[in-house]
Amino acid sequence: MPELPEVETVKIGLGRLLPGRRVKAVDFDWPKSFPNAPADVERFLVDAEVVEVARRAKVLLIELSSKYSLVIHLKMTGQLVFRSAETSFGAGHPNASLVGDLPDKSTRVTITFEDGSKLFFNDQRKFGWMRLLPTAEVVNLDFFKKVGPEPLAADFNWRDMKQRLLRRKNTSVKAALLDQTVIAGVGNIYADEALWGAKIHPATLVHGLSDAKFHGLYDALVAVLRLSIEKGGSTDRNYVDAEGRRGSYLSFANVFRRQGQACPRCGTVIVKTRVAGRGTHLCPHCQRLKI
DNA sequence: CACTTGACCTGTCCGC
DNA sequence: TGCGGACAGGTCAAGT
Numbered sequence: 001m002p003e004l005p006e007v008e009t010v011k012i013g014l015g016r017l018l019p020g021r022r023v024k025a026v027d028f029d030w031p032k033s034f035p036n037a038p039a040d041v042e043r044f045l046v047d048a049e050v051v052e053v054a055r056r057a058k059v060l061l062i063e064l065s066s067k068y069s070l071v072i073h074l075k076m077t078g079q080l081v082f083r084s085a086e087t088s089f090g091a092g093h094p095n096a097s098l099v100g101d102l103p104d105k106s107t108r109v110t111i112t113f114e115d116g117s118k119l120f121f122n123d124q125r126k127f128g129w130m131r132l133l134p135t136a137e138v139v140n141l142d143f144f145k146k147v148g149p150e151p152l153a154a155d156f157n158w159r160d161m162k163q164r165l166l167r168r169k170n171t172s173v174k175a176a177l178l179d180q181t182v183i184a185g186v187g188n189i190y191a192d193e194a195l196w197g198a199k200i201h202p203a204t205l206v207h208g209l210s211d212a213k214f215h216g217l218y219d220a221l222v223a224v225l226r227l228s229i230e231k232g233g234s235t236d237r238n239y240v241d242a243e244g245r246r247g248s249y250l251s252f253a254n255v256f257r258r259q260g261q262a263c264p265r266c267g268t269v270i271v272k273t274r275v276a277g278r279g280t281h282l283c284p285h286c287q288r289l290k291i
Numbered sequence: 292c293a294c295t296t297g298a299c300c301t302g303t304c305c306g307c
Numbered sequence: 308t309g310c311g312g313a314c315a316g317g318t319c320a321a322g323t
Binding site: 032075076077106123124125126127168170171175276277 | 293294295296297299300301302
Binding site: 002003058073074075076077125127128142143178180187188189278279 | 314315316317318319
């Protein structure tokens with residue numbers, strides 16, 4: 001669920017909150033959520049200071065003064081929520097967190113800083129993970145070696161996108177968009193939204209797309225990602241920003257989870273179906289499948 | 292090699 | 308009301 005815009009929103013939030021803070025203690029219980037040896041955590045995380053927060057694809061990187069970095073993937077239900085020592089927004093406060101008292105039963109890792117503030121890694125479904133790695137080795141992770149280009153990079157254009165997608169020419173365009181080795185950061189929400197924007201049926205085979213469609217898909221994807229970042233990401237079940245607040249993008253969505261409602265463009269009822277093994281939302285009039 | 296499906300988890304919702 | 312099963316979605320491993 002956290003896709004590129006959600007992870008970017010968390011990155012921006014943590015980038016404002018964490019740099020300069022020094023780690024005092026780390027608590028974790030679920031080994032899969034944080035598989036590092038306690039001795040390494042003691043040596044390279046405790047007493048280290050946060051230098052910078054970055055993002056690549058859907059992965060967050062918290063760079064530390066120890067020359068190690070925390071590499072974090074939120075997968076579907078992961079959250080990174082920061083609480084200052086005195087945070088206590090009452091219910092009804094405009095900045096009230098959606099998340100209650102922490103730690104709670106989905107808290108997998110708690111990082112306490114010297115000033116008493118804390119960073120909680122919550123993950124209901126335990127698919128997400130956090131790893132402590134030498135910063136220099138991050139680029140050597142299989143994931144980083146294989147992951148595709150950032151769709152919002154200044155030098156990424158529709159021709160690059162066409163070329164990348166054609167690596168999966170015999171599969172559906174939706175499956176190709178979701179493939180992180182093709183393009184980084186696109187997940188189910190933004191794949192559906194971009195395909196609606198470009199008037200392409202998600203099951204269309206990549207090799208069946210015209211240049212005009214590739215160009216339109218690029219424009220639609222970039223537009224939807226930018227809009228969502230501007231809105232603080234999606235308002236979805238588990239996603240919250242670094243301060244535990246919802247985003248508002250989903251209220252701007254045109255098809256995602258809008259089955260049964262009218263297509264904003266033509267009024268046809270939006271349907272939900274299954275493409276590439278995923279729940280897929282589309283307008284049967286605007287996005288016709290032609291083989 | 293290209294492509295598809297299942298596993299990893301927990302919580303929620305739907306039908307009987 | 309209780310209960311089983313489908314579903315949610317990111318990624319990797321295993322299967323075709």
